[in-house]
Amino acid sequence: MSAILEVTDLRCSIGGQPVVESVTFSVPATGITAVLGRNGVGKTSTLRGILGLIHRRGEVRLSGERVDALPTHRIVKRGVGYVPEDREVFAKLTVAENLALAERQRNPRREFVAELFPDLVNRRDQMAGTLSGGQQQMVSVARALMNDNQLLLVDEPTKGLAPKIVTEVADALEEAAKTVPILLVEQNLEVVKRLAHDAIVIDSGRVVHVGSAREILDDEELTQRLLGVHAERPADADTAAPSPEAHS
Numbered sequence: 001m002s003a004i005l006e007v008t009d010l011r012c013s014i015g016g017q018p019v020v021e022s023v024t025f026s027v028p029a030t031g032i033t034a035v036l037g038r039n040g041v042g043k044t045s046t047l048r049g050i051l052g053l054i055h056r057r058g059e060v061r062l063s064g065e066r067v068d069a070l071p072t073h074r075i076v077k078r079g080v081g082y083v084p085e086d087r088e089v090f091a092k093l094t095v096a097e098n099l100a101l102a103e104r105q106r107n108p109r110r111e112f113v114a115e116l117f118p119d120l121v122n123r124r125d126q127m128a129g130t131l132s133g134g135q136q137q138m139v140s141v142a143r144a145l146m147n148d149n150q151l152l153l154v155d156e157p158t159k160g161l162a163p164k165i166v167t168e169v170a171d172a173l174e175e176a177a178k179t180v181p182i183l184l185v186e187q188n189l190e191v192v193k194r195l196a197h198d199a200i201v202i203d204s205g206r207v208v209h210v211g212s213a214r215e216i217l218d219d220e221e222l223t224q225r226l227l228g229v230h231a232e233r234p235a236d237a238d239t240a241a242p243s244p245e246a247h248s
């Protein structure tokens with residue numbers, strides 16, 4: 001299958017400090033690909049490096065074309081949507097205003113977004129800051145879906161959400177992935193198992209494993225070794241972060 005994104009020897013630093021040592025992986029042009037790894041191993045930095053939000057070296061190809069020398073706005077213009085960790089909605093603006101600000105193209109996908117998030121339609125005049133965490137996450141995903149992107153980068157969308165809302169966010173991502181490939185950083189392994197085809201495991205700023213998400217997560221010893229958690233404990237699956245957030 002052709003790759004939408006090819007990352008080769010990506011190295012990233014923040015303030016001169018290396019945060020990604022060297023990651024190499026590719027993302028297929030359809031479906032959801034997961035990025036897994038313990039806290040602080042460089043998952044968020046990898047996404048930020050791809051977008052040029054932090055200093056990076058190495059090669060990044062989008063649909064075969066190099067984008068690693070481009071500034072962030074030009075990468076976004078080529079069709080890379082970003083749903084950051086911790087959401088980031090405009091708290092003092094309404095839901096409708098948040099969505100309107102995300103529209104980049106002549107014909108934004110308003111109907112698609114409205115169908116996917118009927119609750120946001122009902123709350124269009126509500127201040128985003130007064131929404132629940134789950135609803136804010138929906139706004140954040142909806143913003144990225146307004147435009148025809150080639151790829152979405154989604155960082156820990158279920159973090160800190162109640163189990164029922166986790167399911168709703170996962171439903172939305174599953175539906176969205178029918179229209180755009182998604183590179184998904186996710187610590188909830190039940191969600192990964194349900195959504196992701198392939199998984200890339202990062203440890204200490206390097207890719208340490210690539211393979212079928214199910215194969216990794218069905219193998220308890222491998223999961224334990226790569227992620228330091230057990231895949232098959234439903235009690236763990238309900239919390240977003242499997243280990244304490246020591247590094248964030």
Ligand SMILES: Nc1ncnc2c1ncn2[C@@H]1O[C@H](COP(=O)(O)OP(=O)(O)OP(=O)(O)O)[C@@H](O)[C@H]1O
Binds near residue numbers: 015018037040
């Ligand atoms: N703004 C920053 N300044 C300095 N170091 C940073 C900064 N942001 C992250 N780091 C460091 O870079 C490394 C990778 O962090 P990153 O946030 O990419 O990891 P992560 O895998 O996304 O972690 P988490 O699971 O907590 O979200 C960590 O050691 C972190 O302490």
Ligand SMILES: [Mg+2]
Binds near residue numbers: 044045
């Ligand atoms: Mg992170």
